[in-house]
Amino acid sequence: MTRFIGVESLATIVHAIGIEPFLIGLAGYIEQDFRRWAEFHKVPRHASHSDLGVVELMPISDADRFAFKYVNGHPGNARAGLLTVAAFGVLADMDTGYPRLVAEMTLLTALRTAATSALVASRLARPDSRVMAMIGLGAQSDFQALAFRALLGIDRLQVYDIDPASTAKFVRNMTAQGFAVEAFDSAQEAVMSADIITTATADKRNATILSGNMVGAGIHINAIGGDCPGKTELQREILLRASVFVELEEQTRIEGELQQMPADFPVTEVWRVLAGLEPGRTSAAQVTLFDSVGFALEDFSALRYLDALTADDANIAEIDLIAQPDDPVDLFGLLQRYRPTAQPSLVAVSA
Amino acid sequence: MTRFIGVESLATIVHAIGIEPFLIGLAGYIEQDFRRWAEFHKVPRHASHSDLGVVELMPISDADRFAFKYVNGHPGNARAGLLTVAAFGVLADMDTGYPRLVAEMTLLTALRTAATSALVASRLARPDSRVMAMIGLGAQSDFQALAFRALLGIDRLQVYDIDPASTAKFVRNMTAQGFAVEAFDSAQEAVMSADIITTATADKRNATILSGNMVGAGIHINAIGGDCPGKTELQREILLRASVFVELEEQTRIEGELQQMPADFPVTEVWRVLAGLEPGRTSAAQVTLFDSVGFALEDFSALRYLDALTADDANIAEIDLIAQPDDPVDLFGLLQRYRPTAQPSLVAVSA
Known part of the structure; x- marks a missing residue:
């Protein structure tokens, strides 16, 4: 069975x-x-x-x-x-x-995506990170928040979504879970003084959810919304400033924020960091970016x-x-095992 | 659901x-x-x-x-x-x-394989076919017999398998289903005067289950055992004499009896016969061969x-x-739908 x-x-x-x-x-x-x-x-x-x-x-x-x-x-x-x-x-x-x-x-995919994001952030975000900004409050966002609290202790969230209903959903759910959630009227305001920025918008086009001037020194960006050809969230300038980490390089170059960059733009596969072969964050001022598209391994x-x-x-x-x-040779016998039994015949009994 | x-x-x-x-x-x-x-x-x-x-x-x-x-x-x-x-x-x-x-x-695969074999035989075997020889009496064989009776009216079977237990299984099952089954001590004897020959052996090598001298004029061969690289059942000489029909040509050249033939050996895809674009059997003396490997369409x-x-x-x-x-945006709300309800608290009641 x-x-x-x-x-x-x-x-x-x-x-x-x-x-x-x-x-x-x-x-x-x-x-x-x-x-x-x-x-x-x-x-x-x-x-x-x-x-x-x-x-x-x-x-x-x-x-x-x-x-x-x-x-x-x-x-x-x-x-x-x-x-x-x-x-x-x-x-x-x-x-x-x-x-x-x-x-x-x-x-299960929502859970594994969130667990992967938080696992990678635990190696790339500054250890003193306390506040996460979240842009895009759809189906995945709640799971992201919970994973970042579970693995990194993040319990202060500054959030924004273009859809008020999604924002209301997220604030309701996560406040009930004990988070301090502050909703803003723009992505620009939401990311102010955040240590980590998670972008998880659903717009299926090359959008600019996050522009270079919104990303200060020392930030870790967890970019999970740019995940298929023709769909990106970050201004190209951010990638030029950041150390970029990916799941499977060949897949992310087609599906991730990397679509915007030349084929030889340097990236590090996160397995190398998790296996101790490469460092994660190397300085407090470094901008780190996890360009996540999801991978079958997860x-x-x-x-x-x-x-x-x-x-x-x-x-x-x-x-x-x-x-x-x-008997493995007798598949027909297996079929016959389920043959309906004959109806009991009615026998007329003389009085 | x-x-x-x-x-x-x-x-x-x-x-x-x-x-x-x-x-x-x-x-x-x-x-x-x-x-x-x-x-x-x-x-x-x-x-x-x-x-x-x-x-x-x-x-x-x-x-x-x-x-x-x-x-x-x-x-x-x-x-x-x-x-x-x-x-x-x-x-x-x-x-x-x-x-x-x-x-x-x-x-279901056993049933669809048998249905496909009989469907194709209904276009390729001589209309006056009455007797089928079957070489290889494993899990698939019973279903083949039933499909050929259902679609072509074949109820006389001449059979052979190297394994006496498989032979006994088949004779027991199909006799109970009303077939006239005669078991022989060799494939050579089993195919004598048969109108259709089904080969369905499990040996995973290039075997010669059927040699040229065993195949007379007018026979239809339903070859379903040669179905992966390195596994064939028919002597090459038979293919040279037969009109060969296949499911998907590119797949059969790798997996079927066609492995033995040059890449330009002529074959006809059975869909063309079923769609009326090509004739099936064109004369009573023609040897037809369905080189079947199974296809996703079935x-x-x-x-x-x-x-x-x-x-x-x-x-x-x-x-x-x-x-x-x-709400499609509220996947977390779906998870919470299954949250266990609180245990009823025990209230101490004074006597």
Whole structure:
């Protein structure tokens, strides 16, 4: 049988552990996997496009496990009350090819993106960072705030979104979670005197959410909104001043803020920092930038974490995804196992 | 919610319709999709190899639907009582990117392979065919026999397998299904005076299951065992004498009996025959060969058929694979929906 971890099941697991402890544990798995970067078979995602959106399969494997995430991107979905990005995934054994678990990954992706951001910031932001500015308060923003508090102790937020409803949602949610949240009327005001700036806007174009004059010395920028071709958030001038860190260089050059830069613009892959091969921040005045687009390795880590959390949990549902014939050569016999039994015949009994 | 069709559910559906009517319906869907060949976005499969086997993702889409099959190949699994090939799949909407159903595909692949074989044979075998020889009596063979009876009326089988246990399994199963089954001590004897020969052996090497002297004029050969690089069943001389039909030419040249032939050896894609663009059999003496390796389109058709069969079936299980937030921007609110309610506090009441 294969474990199935749906939306309710995942949410229940997260609450049983606590959201922030869950994020800390998840960050640990992501760090462990980034540190053994060379052990992974990394391939480009497969994409099927239509007029309305894209469906992608993102596979990755090491010697022990195979994982893939299915994820869509349909901007028009919101009008129908559907998610513009929804996802699910599978973790399987390389030794047998059998799936271990099928999981929802819409919530899980939000959690792993936030855990990755905070993990990387823990190596790049100034250790005395206290205030985070957040530009873009959509579905991902709440998870970012919680991960930065869990991993870096950040509990003061200065926020801005062009949409008042998103701002109200964020202030309501995060105030209830004990954050000191101050909402501003512009991005310019929100970033004033912040130590960390997180940009997570949804606009699918080359926008300037953050311009050079808004970024002072010593800032760490966590840029997660520029994540596909034709979508960027930062003025080019910022990249010229910053030390730029990425997940998978070849992917970020196509999908990230790096789209704006020449192909030889220097970057550092974050796994090298996490593995201790390169320094992170080297001075208090340095501007650091995590140009994050999301990578299949983080999904692999998230599924591996979920696998460890649920391996001995009798409350997890199981589904009969894979046939279990008594004799592997007799698949027809397996089908016949489910043949309906004959109706009991009615026997007329004479009185 | 997403429909989940597990092993038991699929088997129940098949029995409710009847195995042979199910195969006829499935063949109809496969034919319909082959006839609109140009409408599909066809891509190579993604493969992740380990020392023990391979895990593959096979995606395909048209303007309306996206489908993929996950399938493994682990020859050593049988020793552990596991399937060497197991599969599951997903059918999704291109308009929204949302999955419609998740289905077991181990049984379903056996059914679609058999339906495809019989569909193609219905255009290539002599109309007066009465007797089928079958070499290789593994997991696929029973389904082949049932599909050939359902679509071509074949009910006389002359069979052979090197493994007596597989032979006994097949004779037991198919005799109970009303076939006249005669088992022989060699492939040479089994093919004598047969109208159709199906080869479906599991040997993963370049074998000679069928040699030229065993193939008389007018025979149709349904070769489904030579289906991956380094695995073939037919003597090269047979291909030189036969008119060869394939699913996707570029795939069959790598995986099928065609591995033995030069790159310009002439073949006909079966969709052209099914669409009426090319003749099938043109004379009673012609030797026809379907060099079948299996193609993602057949999985797409099988999932589309299953989708149609279960769309209004209240007995089909549903799983919460995709999050349904009240507000798409408030994914955190969705997580909080599942927050455990506070324990009722115990109130000490004075007596």
